[in-house]
Amino acid sequence: MKVLQVINSLHTGGAEKLLLETIPRYRDAGVEMDILLLDGTVTPFLSALKENSKCTVYFSSKASVYHPLHIFRLRKYLKNYDIVHVHLFPSLYWVALSIFFFRIKTKTIFTEHSSHNRRRHSFYRVFERWIYSKYDTIITISENSKQNLKQHIRGVKNNLVTINNGVAISKFINASESAEILSKKVGNKKFLIQVSRFYYPKDQNTVIRCLQHLPQEVALLLVGNGKEIHTSKKLVTKLGLENRVHFLGLRSDVPALLKASDIVILSSQYEGLSLSSIEGMASGKPFIASEVPGLTEIVKNAGILFSVGNEKELALRISELLENKELYANVALKCQQRAAQYSIEHMVESHLKLYKSL
Known part of the structure; x- marks a missing residue:
């Protein structure tokens, strides 16, 4: 099984730290797991991942993480994996749009790491429902997060599952x-x-x-x-x-x-x-x-x-x-x-x- 994790960067943060901690464990379990960063700035987390794991680290481009160019750059990576597991905004948007425009058949997962964000307003709601609908499964990290997201994307037929984050x-x-x-x-x-x-x-x-x-x-x-x-x-x-x-x-x-x-x-x-x-x-x-x-x-x-x-x-x-x-x-x-x-x-x-x- 080949899995690609996609995230904005490996700057400090809970989602970033989870990938640092878990990628070596998934690989030890027999999963061929790699990571793609929209922003490849060298950080302590990135250095530690390279030191502790044999995974391949890809970089989308040198553009801002908010640049739509990522939609096109992601294409060549997404199609080479069985599953693409995405974390955080705007990676959420760029992967969904790339999957849609280029008709990529790879299975996709998005982990919702928060119970609230500034995009949860009526102005964005219709577009956000369409974005979330492009993922086969959405993981929420708590029941509260799950209920809030269900309210936001009401009507979307994704498979929503709750998996609590964990710590060593x-x-x-x-x-x-x-x-x-x-x-x-x-x-x-x-x-x-x-x-x-x-x-x-x-x-x-x-x-x-x-x-x-x-x-x-x-x-x-x-x-x-x-x-x-x-x-x-x-x-x-x-x-x-x-x-x-x-x-x-x-x-x-x-x-x-x-x-x-x-x-x-x-x-x-x-x-x-x-x-x-x-x-x-x-x-x-x-x-x-x-x-x-x-x-x-x-x-x-x-x-x-x-x-x-x-x-x-x-x-x-x-x-x-x-x-x-x-x-x-x-x-x-x-x-x-x-x-x-x-x-x-x-x-x-x-x-x-x-x-x-x-």
Whole structure:
């Protein structure tokens, strides 16, 4: 069986990380799997994939990922595979249009990685229904994501299946603590950590603002990059928190950073099914998340939820954990138990069954 994964790029992100983690596993299972990137910029994820997998990496063109040229460039790759598995917009559009215009018979799958996006308005709905209809199967990564998509593409007769994203749980359970962070833990220093891209739904600014309501010894580690990072840095300066907020950029040692931190947070406005939340819970630390679709389902009755954008409530939940050792240990244990339900092995097995059925 030959499968081609298509995605915009291998910059940082949950979908991108999934491909990095799973492609070697699919190939070990006997699937001849390769990857095509609309944007071939060399990134840590791309370098790691080349190092850890024998898959072939194709690049569509040097044009912007939004350039229609990709419709024509994709043709010569799509027809050479049994299945094409697509992730993210605009890859969603370009593959569907290429399949349509050139009458390519390859089976196609699209994974919907989010429960919301800016295209879900009446202006786009008719065209989006046509686009989604060109895929043989659509995978949604949570039941909430599935229901929202069904509402958006109402009437489309695709096969919709839910397969939860998964994480290499043992990597986070068995990680060693980051020596870099441990060296900063002087006195009663405590570290909060959020691992996520800096773009509008992730809302790092709520976590930054909550520091105003916490003791001076509580600091924040922000791991990731993105176009909104400058806004967050300006907020830190405005609030005089330069000594308490540390921007760590893109990191390859996230398991070690989580292990060395005291509380893991994800303050998103919405999610599909967040890998960062599962990784945070697997680390054995208490996990706090905003009460929004894509997080509530994972975290409820294990970690702690707070109202989206409410920095005072978030600060209160952090204080309760830091001041109550029994609560801290109980939440950490429940989080790790919950994370075990989202193993990458189960996800890969489910995808393999789907590939074989097609």
